[in-house]
Structures are given as C-alpha cells and as structure tokens.
Amino acid sequence: MVSVAEMRKQNVIVPEEFAITRVMAAPSRPGLAVSCKKMFSQLDIGGGGTGRIGAWVDSMRASSPTRVKAVPALAPSLTASRDQEYDGWVEQHPSALSNFGDVVAASKEKRVVLFLDYDGTLSPIVDDPDRAFMSDSMREAVRDAARHFPTAIVSGRCRDKVFSFVQLRELYYAGSHGMDIRGPVKATKHTKAKAKAVSFQPASEFLPMIDEVYKALVERTKSIQGSKVENNTFSLSVHFRCVEEKKWSSLAEQVRSVLKDYPKLRLTLGRKVLEIRPSIKWDKGKALEFLLESLGFAHCSNVFPIYIGDDCTDEDAFEVLRDREQGLGILVSRCAKETNASYSLREPAEVKEFLRRLVEWKKQTP
Numbered sequence: 001m002v003s004v005a006e007m008r009k010q011n012v013i014v015p016e017e018f019a020i021t022r023v024m025a026a027p028s029r030p031g032l033a034v035s036c037k038k039m040f041s042q043l044d045i046g047g048g049g050t051g052r053i054g055a056w057v058d059s060m061r062a063s064s065p066t067r068v069k070a071v072p073a074l075a076p077s078l079t080a081s082r083d084q085e086y087d088g089w090v091e092q093h094p095s096a097l098s099n100f101g102d103v104v105a106a107s108k109e110k111r112v113v114l115f116l117d118y119d120g121t122l123s124p125i126v127d128d129p130d131r132a133f134m135s136d137s138m139r140e141a142v143r144d145a146a147r148h149f150p151t152a153i154v155s156g157r158c159r160d161k162v163f164s165f166v167q168l169r170e171l172y173y174a175g176s177h178g179m180d181i182r183g184p185v186k187a188t189k190h191t192k193a194k195a196k197a198v199s200f201q202p203a204s205e206f207l208p209m210i211d212e213v214y215k216a217l218v219e220r221t222k223s224i225q226g227s228k229v230e231n232n233t234f235s236l237s238v239h240f241r242c243v244e245e246k247k248w249s250s251l252a253e254q255v256r257s258v259l260k261d262y263p264k265l266r267l268t269l270g271r272k273v274l275e276i277r278p279s280i281k282w283d284k285g286k287a288l289e290f291l292l293e294s295l296g297f298a299h300c301s302n303v304f305p306i307y308i309g310d311d312c313t314d315e316d317a318f319e320v321l322r323d324r325e326q327g328l329g330i331l332v333s334r335c336a337k338e339t340n341a342s343y344s345l346r347e348p349a350e351v352k353e354f355l356r357r358l359v360e361w362k363k364q365t366p
C-alpha cells in the first residue's frame with residue numbers, strides 16, 4: 001500500500017479521513033482508524049517549549065492532513081485500500097439506511113427522540129465556517145422529522161448562529177457543545193407546553209473569560225493568513241483549514257501563549273479546528289441527558305434516543321447512549337473511525353434520507 005508520506009511526495013490528493021486513518025492507526029488500535037479518544041483530541045496547554053508545540057502540530061497534522069494535488073495513477077490503490085478498510089468497519093457499525101428495519105425494530109413501542117449535530121451532519125464541511133449552509137431539502141427533512149419526534153440540534157456552534165442556519169423554531173437547540181440549551185420557540189404536539197421555558201447555561205460564569213480570550217486570540221493570530229477565530233459564546237474555535245501547514249506551529253504557539261494564562265480552559269481538536277472551552281464536566285452527552293430529562297424521559301425505559309453526529313465531540317453523546325443501553329448513536333463518516341456509535345451513515349445526504357424514512361415509517365406505524 002502507498003503510504004501517506006509517499007502520496008504527499010507524489011502530489012496525490014490525500015482524502016482527509018483516509019490520511020488520518022494511516023497516521024492514527026499505529027497509536028490507536030492496529031488496523032483501525034481515526035481515534036477520538038481524549039489522548040489524541042485533547043491538547044496539553046501547560047508548560048511550553050518547542051517540544052509541546054511540536055506535539056500539538058503532530059496532533060493537528062494527524063487529525064487534519066493537508067490535501068495536495070492528485071496523481072490519478074496512484075488513486076486506484078488508495079481507493080481500493082480505503083474501501084476495504086471501510087467495508088470491514090461497516091460490518092461493526094452497519095449502515096442505518098441499509099439496516100433500517102433493524103433500527104425501527106429496536107425502537108418498537110418506544111418514543112423516538114432525535115438529536116442532530118450540525119456541521120458535517122446536516123451540512124457538508126466547507127472552507128468558510130460562515131457559509132456552512134444547510135440545503136432547503138435538508139431543512140424540510142428536519143422539519144418533517146420534528147413533526148413526528150421531539151428533535152434537538154446539538155452543536156459546537158453558538159446557539160444563535162446554528163439557529164440562523166437551521167431556521168426551525170420548533171426544535172430544541174444546544175449550542176456551544178451543549179453549554180447553551182434552549183427549548184423550542186414554537187410548540188408542537190410533541191413538545192410540552194413548558195418546553196419554551198427550557199433554558200440552561202452551565203458555563204455562564206465563564207462568559208467574561210471567553211470574551212477576553214477571544215479578543216486576545218484575534219489579536220495574536222491576525223497575522224497568520226487563513227486562520228479564523230470564531231466566538232461560539234461559551235466556547236471558541238480557532239480554524240486552521242485555510243492555514244498553510246508550515247504556519248501551523250506559529251498558530252499553535254500563539255494559541256498556547258494566550259491559553260497558558262487560563263488554566264480553567266481546555267483545548268481539544270476537531271475537524272481542522274482547535275476548540276477552546278471551560279474545563280467543566282459538561283459536554284454533548286450531558287446535554288443529551290439534560291434534554292431527555294426536560295422532555296420527561298429521565299427514568300423512562302420506553303424512550304429511544306437517536307443521536308447522529310460526525311465529530312469527536314459527538315462521541316460523548318454516543319457514550320451516554322451506550323452506557324444507558326438506550327437508543328442508538330449513528331456516526332456520519334466516509335471512513336473507518338474508532339467510535340462509540342453503533343450505526344453509521346456516510347454523509348449528510350444519507351442523514352436526510354434516513355430522516356425521511358423515519359418519518360415514512362412513523363406515518364405507517366401510528
């Protein structure tokens with residue numbers, strides 16, 4: 001098999017996820033893919049020096065290899081090996097579409113509740129985070145789903161921003177990785193009258209700190225072309241998707257120089273993004289539990305939560321479902337990944353199809 005380093009040398013496009021697979025395979029589980037385990041996705045802020053920055057850049061590279069120009073002659077072997085690996089992985093994490101009958105059989109006579117991540121799940125990943133729009137057809141699919149099932153969007157984004165993309169008032173929203181939760185503005189027959197009153201912000205004391213760090217990061221990174229700091233209210237994202245790889249260590253150094261003075265913040269890696277958030281015990285998994293409780297399903301055995309997401313931060317929610325032995329997690333991925341999810345879908349288009357089928361099934365099974 002041609003190595004990623006070899007492909008880079010030869011100017012082959014290294015599909016983002018395939019390249020991660022190769023880099024992460026050794027320290028993770030031999031033969032298996034991208035890992036979202038904390039040892040890889042969480043970066044150590046303490047101390048300093050070139051060693052630490054080198055480790056950060058290694059992690060950034062491992063989770064986000066740079067694409068380079070394609071040499072078609074090499075692409076077939078790359079595709080074949082990736083397909084082989086994916087096929088093996090799908091046996092462990094079956095497609096929720098191909099196995100739709102199993103999914104609905106598992107939920108029989110239970111109340112389905114939907115939890116949907118945004119970026120990479122409802123909208124495709126794009127270079128500019130401000131232009132990650134959701135298609136009208138996806139919006140329609142989510143709207144239809146919400147007519148039949150209580151539905152929540154759970155995102156790393158600021159709640160207002162993700163709402164501006166989704167534009168559906170009948171949903172629950174959990175922004176800033178679950179640290180900013182609000183019930184639907186528009187009631188549906190599936191949301192209780194008191195849903196409007198649902199509101200929870202477990203990290204509000206961190207607001208001034210996050211704002212201060214946002215300003216410092218904008219100032220310190222402004223000379224690094226392509227970088228972008230996004231203020232997600234209770235968390236921050238430092239994007240490096242459009243930063244040249246040779247500048248990643250400068251970016252990492254600037255971020256570290258700001259964060260070293262803020263021991264109450266933690267830093268994790270997402271899809272070509274450094275995510276900064278308060279070190280509190282709250283994540284998308286806790287948000288899922290909070291929302292289930294708000295919906296009146298805290299100790300119910302007849303509820304069937306379905307969580308669909310694509311990123312490391314969604315693993316916390318998959319883990320909660322796995323530990324509760326309730327419902328199911330669906331990972332959106334085109335490649336093999338180490339995950340707590342039990343099912344998979346390849347891309348947002350399949351998520352849309354899954355939601356449509358769920359609605360059709362519900363209409364036929366009152």
Ligand SMILES: O=P(O)(O)OC[C@H]1O[C@H](O[C@H]2O[C@H](CO)[C@@H](O)[C@H](O)[C@H]2O)[C@H](O)[C@@H](O)[C@@H]1O
Pocket residue numbers: 117118119120124125126127128129132154155156157230232237239241270271272273275311313
């Ligand atoms: O929890 P999510 O809804 O998946 O949000 C996670 C982060 O998503 C966004 O960044 C990612 O998508 C961008 C648009 O496609 C892409 O340019 C970027 O490289 C990705 O990391 C968002 O901008 C972040 O703030 C979220 O934390």
